[in-house]
Amino acid sequence: MTAPEDLADRVEDGRADGGSPSPVLRVHGLTRTFGGLTAVDSVSFEVMPGERLAVIGPNGAGKTTLFKLIAREERMTAGRVEFNGKDISRIPNYELARLGMGRTYQVTRIFPALTVQENVMLAAQGTRRGRFSMFAPARGNSSIRDPAREAIARVGLEKMAPITAAELGHGQQRQLELALALAMEPIVLLLDEPGAGLSASERGMMRELVASLPADITVLLIEHDMQLALGLADRCICMHNAKVIAEGTPEEIKADRKVQDIYLGKALE
Amino acid sequence: MLTIERGRWLALAVVGAGAVALPYMVDSFYVNMATQALYLGLFALSINLIAGYGGMVTLGQAGISGIAGYTLGIAATQFGMSLGPALVVGFLATIVVAVVFGALAVRTGDVYFLMITLAQGMIIWGIAQRWTTVTGGDNGLRGIDRPGFALEYWKYYYFTLGVVAVCTLLVTLITRSTFGLSLKGIRESEGRMRPLGYNVTLHKFWAFTIAGAVAAIAGLLLAMFNQFVSPAAVHVKASADGLLMSILGGMGTIAGAFVGSSLFVVVTNYVSGYFDRWPTLLGLIFVLTILFAQDGIVGAWNRLVWAPLLRRRGRELEAERTVVGVGGPLARGQPVPASTSNVDRGGERAPVPVGGSPASNAIEDKVDREA
Numbered sequence: 122m123t124a125p126e127d128l129a130d131r132v133e134d135g136r137a138d139g140g141s142p143s144p145v146l147r148v149h150g151l152t153r154t155f156g157g158l159t160a161v162d163s164v165s166f167e168v169m170p171g172e173r174l175a176v177i178g179p180n181g182a183g184k185t186t187l188f189k190l191i192a193r194e195e196r197m198t199a200g201r202v203e204f205n206g207k208d209i210s211r212i213p214n215y216e217l218a219r220l221g222m223g224r225t226y227q228v229t230r231i232f233p234a235l236t237v238q239e240n241v242m243l244a245a246q247g248t249r250r251g252r253f254s255m256f257a258p259a260r261g262n263s264s265i266r267d268p269a270r271e272a273i274a275r276v277g278l279e280k281m282a283p284i285t286a287a288e289l290g291h292g293q294q295r296q297l298e299l300a301l302a303l304a305m306e307p308i309v310l311l312l313d314e315p316g317a318g319l320s321a322s323e324r325g326m327m328r329e330l331v332a333s334l335p336a337d338i339t340v341l342l343i344e345h346d347m348q349l350a351l352g353l354a355d356r357c358i359c360m361h362n363a364k365v366i367a368e369g370t371p372e373e374i375k376a377d378r379k380v381q382d383i384y385l386g387k388a389l390e
Numbered sequence: 391m392l393t394i395e396r397g398r399w400l401a402l403a404v405v406g407a408g409a410v411a412l413p414y415m416v417d418s419f420y421v422n423m424a425t426q427a428l429y430l431g432l433f434a435l436s437i438n439l440i441a442g443y444g445g446m447v448t449l450g451q452a453g454i455s456g457i458a459g460y461t462l463g464i465a466a467t468q469f470g471m472s473l474g475p476a477l478v479v480g481f482l483a484t485i486v487v488a489v490v491f492g493a494l495a496v497r498t499g500d501v502y503f504l505m506i507t508l509a510q511g512m513i514i515w516g517i518a519q520r521w522t523t524v525t526g527g528d529n530g531l532r533g534i535d536r537p538g539f540a541l542e543y544w545k546y547y548y549f550t551l552g553v554v555a556v557c558t559l560l561v562t563l564i565t566r567s568t569f570g571l572s573l574k575g576i577r578e579s580e581g582r583m584r585p586l587g588y589n590v591t592l593h594k595f596w597a598f599t600i601a602g603a604v605a606a607i608a609g610l611l612l613a614m615f616n617q618f619v620s621p622a623a624v625h626v627k628a629s630a631d632g633l634l635m636s637i638l639g640g641m642g643t644i645a646g647a648f649v650g651s652s653l654f655v656v657v658t659n660y661v662s663g664y665f666d667r668w669p670t671l672l673g674l675i676f677v678l679t680i681l682f683a684q685d686g687i688v689g690a691w692n693r694l695v696w697a698p699l700l701r702r703r704g705r706e707l708e709a710e711r712t713v714v715g716v717g718g719p720l721a722r723g724q725p726v727p728a729s730t731s732n733v734d735r736g737g738e739r740a741p742v743p744v745g746g747s748p749a750s751n752a753i754e755d756k757v758d759r760e761a
Contacts, residue, residue: 192585
């Protein structure tokens with residue numbers, strides 16, 4: 122049970138003001154095997170509060186599985202994930218949302234039959250007190266409606282609020298997907314290929330959207346598109362064949378030989 | 391000027407006035423039919439709440455509803471309790487059964503949920519049929535009283551009308567609440583709800599229990615109307631009939647339950663007097679509904695009459711305010727710069743300078759598709 126007033130505490134847990142900040146997310150030796158196939162092989166890294174970390178790598182490198190493990194959608198074979206110093210390796214994934222982890226999906230996962238407004242209100246109320254409130258109208262609850270409106274406005278879908286989500290274009294559905302995650306007011310946001318399936322101009326706008334996220338949200342980003350990923354990230358992790366093969370600033374990653382080998386033939390500017 | 395909202399209230403007022411005036415206009419046969427339509431509608435509504443809103447299709451609701459009728463009958467005839475306490479005992483016993491059945495059933499989904507609820511209903515039916523010393527077996531239980539103030543057919547009609555109206559109001563509030571919205575979300579995508587922070591199983595459990603309480607009221611009304619309960623009331627056919635009414639009227643709508651029950655009662659009680667093949671007629675209506683209006687009569691009404699009206703109304707309002715039209719490229723509004731955001735988690739939230747346009751507020755009514 123996390124109420125809005127707890128949000129302040131949640132943030133402070135993550136960033137020890139004044140002292141040296143502790144990582145908001147600590148991934149240690151994370152491994153997942155499917156039979157003989159190792160999808161994620163003892164991956165370890167830390168993410169500091171407010172940091173933008175991009176996970177890059179070619180298809181099948183294990184990026185999405187890594188996200189699923191962190192988000193507790195997939196059982197981990199070995200390893201440990203700490204969120205704000207709390208071991209989250211065993212908790213149910215709805216608890217994770219209440220601790221402050223929001224995420225978007227590579228394949229859009231929204232509620233197509235509901236309106237944009239209802240979609241985002243669902244996201245807003247999932248982590249707030251009052252989701253079991255039975256007799257007060259949902260739209261009358263300002264502690265849920267306001268963050269929902271704010272999230273809708275942030276992604277620029279105000280005009281679409283009363284429209285059924287299924288009627289939106291693909292790009293707008295990607296925006297809605299992001300609004301769902303934002304309405305949760307996450308501490309850590311996992312974005313799985315936010316630019317998937319978007320046109321070049323739409324990608325540009327999505328990039329601006331992600332870049333304009335509040336600085337106190339920690340963002341983990343999977344991206345195929347190096348341009349998009351490196352432009353947004355403070356730090357990068359490059360995965361290949363289930364392992365982390367390089368880690369560093371976007372510049373270091375671009376200069377890394379191993380990364381260049383993997384992306385051989387791809388433009389790196 | 392006739393706005394959407396006023397039109398809706400007007401329709402409700404007309405139906406309400408008609409319901410109140412009914413005993414003054416027609417004889418006892420029709421009034422009793424209306425009474426049946428009311429408690430059957432409430433029963434269908436309880437199914438609609440879990441099936442239409444929660445996405446859990448049940449075939450055992452008559453079993454739960456029948457627990458109320460049987461407990462009332464047993465308390466009244468075997469233990470000689472007076473009506474008031476017997477009603478309370480019947481209601482509470484049903485809640486207990488709904489809690490136990492719900493705890494078992496909500497762990498599953500889809501067809502498995504259907505099978506489990508079917509089995510649960512059959513258990514109740516088996517007990518009603520076989521435990522003759524308590525339930526009277528095939529003969530059922532006679533001697534259930536109506537309330538002293540509602541003995542005559544028309545008084546019992548008003549009593550039923552009042553009880554059903556209050557229950558329907560409560561269910562309507564639930565469907566429009568945050569909890570009701572969560573139920574719709576679970577219907578649409580259970581898997582998406584969990585990462586948003588929802589304990590889906592707990593929500594389903596609550597929905598099942600609430601629906602059980604509504605079914606209990608319907609079961610008590612039925613037992614008092616017939617002054618009799620029998621295994622037929624808890625048979626799987628009774629559950630299926632309720633589901634049928636719910637689908638005919640329109641899943642996920644409040645009015646649909648009553649439209650469906652009215653149609654059902656008219657065909658089974660009235661048309662059957664003139665037409666021997668009335669089950670065929672009922673089947674035909676059902677097949678046509680599934681083929682041409684899977685969202686039921688109310689759903690089709692909303693789709694074909696209501697939605698175009700809303701759209702026209704929305705366009706008119708938009709033309710008045712000359713706001714930008716709907717439908718355009720991605721990110722029509724530029725992303726809000728971080729500085730103007732108020733994701734200030736520490737202190738008080740500043741008022742959000744967003745506010746839907748008047749047009750969008752008007753179409754917001756589309757949100758609740760209940761007619």
